[in-house]
Amino acid sequence: MTLMQEWAAHAPVNYQHKYNLVLAKQARVNGDRLPGLARLKPY
Numbered sequence: 100m101t102l103m104q105e106w107a108a109h110a111p112v113n114y115q116h117k118y119n120l121v122l123a124k125q126a127r128v129n130g131d132r133l134p135g136l137a138r139l140k141p142y
Contacts, residue, residue: 107118126132 103114103118103121106114
């Protein structure tokens with residue numbers, strides 16, 4: 100578990116959106132465009 104992932108688990112209001120952005124950027128860099136977009140739209 101990464102530090103940011105821990106923060107998101109303990110204080111989701113403050114960190115979950117930031118963690119989702121990091122995951123989306125990682126997916127985009129790795130070439131997985133659709134999973135990255137799905138993480139940016141939580142609704």
